[in-house]
Amino acid sequence: MGRYIVRRLLQLVPVFIGTTFLIYWLVWSVPGDPFAGKCGDRPCPANYIQVMTEKFNLDKPLYVQYFTYMKNLLQGDFGSTFGGRSINDLIAAAYPNTIKLAFVALAVEALIGLTAGVLTGLRRNGFLDNLVLVSTLFLIALPTFVTGFVLQYLFGVQWGVIKPTVSNPPSFTELLIPGFVLGSVSMAYVARLARTSIAENRSADYVRTAIAKGLPMRRVVGVHLLRNSLIPVVTYLGTDLGALMGGAIVTEGIFGINGIGREVYRAIVTKEGATVVSIVVILVLVYLVMNLLVDMLYALLDPRIRYE
Amino acid sequence: MSDPNMSSMVTTPRAEQPTAPGATAPTNAGLPENQRADKPRGLLGDAWRDLRRKPLFWISAFFIVLFLVMAAFPSLFTSADPSYGTLSRSRVGPSADAWFGYDVQGRDVYARVIHGARASIMVAVLSTLGTVLIGGLVGVVAGFRGGWFDAILSRVADIFFGLPFVLGAIVILFTFNPPGANRGEFEIIMLVVLSLVLLSWPVSMRIMRSSVLATKEADYIVAARALGASNLRIVFKHLIPNCLAPLLVYSTILVGSFIGAEATLSFLGVGLQSPVVSWGVMINESQNYIRVSLYLLLFPAAFLVTAVLSFVMLGEAVREALDPKMR
């Protein structure tokens, strides 16, 4: 297991460099004047351009810029925006909100998705099963921003149950509806995955064995069936947490949550290259590490899996 | 199983009678001749037999054909000009004249929704084609060649896969299609397609690669190799036909997801832009007015959801039909 982790970590390095370099290249080396529109309607003063060019090494070849940037980053310095604000502060202010939202969404997925999936997997083809199948299809088909708008309109405007936008920093209750919106598509997948998995395992030989041992039905289902069926679901939830922590540009935008997704969108629109790259670097790192953790979780849950 | 109410929506209804061959002459039934009634059908024939009994399949197929016709010949559905607007009828609600009302600039929403089908579906279909072709090809090569070749291609795929989807698309589109760039309709569409393909091909590559890896060691491939078949022949004659099913199912669902993705990008202001009409563009334009004129959001959203749902349902139906375990 130890050797496996080391090998996986080594494999992460080229992927990490590749992805971040790709973004760096897209953000910095695109044709066009990086200072266009930075200083209002007038062109920027020459001395400002000079300071900034030096600061971001804009006159050097791209790979030099990239590695200088990475060197600073490894020392914990994300640099600063064109306006001089520390990107470290910016991330520190925004990321906790994103993580909060991600966990609310994960809780929604796990609670509602799992319940629906387990119930329908145990009783296939009933009324509930068909209801869940149809509604999960709908959720999968609904783009997040439509779900977001509709729920914001219904709960925020029509019924006035929630404030249409959240306060900063948001409380957990305020994040319930945004979390539901963000988690809705994955919730549908969780429900379907759990349903299929349970239905498949339900007729497995070891479930018959458990029944033949004379165990009560709730133990057959609760211990033998669930423990096996939930392995793919739990790993899916883990992977999804990695994706959720990548920020939710749409959901954060609709509900005005001051999270990493909104910051990165703002940075793209205002052409804050350093901020875009910094945030993407963090998100890619989180994503890659989460995937590794999920693989290890998988080995933990299923004794048949052995990595070497 | 006997619950008749909704089950027909999503599950296969049971046939009323056993299939016809069961009615062979009763006296010689059981003789070896009647074994031909049990002759195995091919996987595809079986899948089709299963598929055509599903109402779900027919409903989604109907909508897909409808949307395709809408995209190809919008004038069959409306004679109004989708881009003509007068401010005097700005945000006038649905009426007998204009079923879906008028938008902020006084343009006919119904005509725009109909004409929006073309861009939305074109983006989705082209992106799917690109994704499936590139991803599938790379997957076949990686899976078949194996070794360091596979390792490198897989890492390259990882690099693209590591980018968060929406974020990556925004960065790409903002770089190559900044707001106010005033590119032509075709150029914008191709840029959106390109960015979607660039970010999605790793998934279809992985699907293809793993099914090639699983099939490569199958006895019939080994046999073909032993008989001296060339690599090219093995790949095109044996490998690809046998590995295609999972990719096809995925691509059906992908068309639906791409319709949604295009809308999301347009909603964020980096996808298609006016003068192009698409459902996503319409939703984007409506977002500041949803509190007062909700219908501006509802009509394009309804078309969008129906289209996505049709493709997702079709993929679902095909997957279930192809998966012998579900039967």
Added chain:
Amino acid sequence: MSEVVITDPEFSMTGRPSGRLLEVEDLHVEFRTREGVAKAINGVSFHVDAGETLAVLGESGSGKSVTAQTIMGILDQPPGHVSGGQIRFHGKDMLSMSEEGRRKIRGHGIAMVFQDALSALNPVFTVGFQIGEQFRIRKGMSRADAKKRAIELLDQVKIPNAKQRVTEFPHQFSGGMRQRVMIAMSLALDPEVLIADEPTTALDVTVQAQIMDLLADLQRERQMGLILITHDLGVVADVADRIAVMYAGRIVEEANVHDLYARPAHPYTVGLLNSIPRIDEKGQELRTIKGLPPNLMRIPPGCPFHPRCPKAQPVCVEKVPPLRVVGPARGSACHFAEEVLRGE
């Protein structure tokens, strides 16, 4: 060998109350599928007493495994459906019992050994957990006591190093050892009847003999009733007291094991015996039964075996031959059983 009470097969068909351990009477099971109704079991009757081994012999699709599953109450319902008959344990019909009543019999009264131990054991729990679970749940023992009992059981089925192996997972055992674990698990609650469904089919030939010997020893020690389900005539010869041969969901012959081998009373049994390869006939073509077992959705009228039977006559197409007494303690379901017995 223990004293075996050989009974008239007619007896078990009359359904008189008796002191029998396990009796199956006129059992009918069908599978209702989309394609039609498959009649898997069509009036099967047999019984097992304490200390007795009954082998149920048949090809795949003959209904032998479905019979076992129906007795255990682990038939997949739907599509399976018990459409008639009784299964009496100590004289009480289990089919009319509550689910809770049946559950109490499982493990304690009747236990089962499955064919493929790899899939029948839960892959994510240790073997100790899976054996000990029964003591904990059914007898309220502590974890430590349950583990101790699990080790004892592994010892009894002759697994070396039971103390260490009790914490291992099923996939860490070899095929033969895994089947021993399966047997240990089925014996945990001292069942009165053990049903072994093709217990050696998934194993190497050398290991097969060891497992059969183990089962025979355990059966003798514990005076259990053993129902041995198999398709392999060779497996049962040394172990069984009586044999019931099944074909198309019916018992076509039932006899004391010696009688059956010496003088079969049904053409199907004759075919089965002839198809065993014999050393003294080396070089000759293997004799097989022509044709295939019938499709259970379209069982031929009359005797289900008639399309494959060398002795078939017009009467075989018209009338279903009942299982009838054709000699001391033996029955056959053939219109011409007497001729077959005489070896004609």
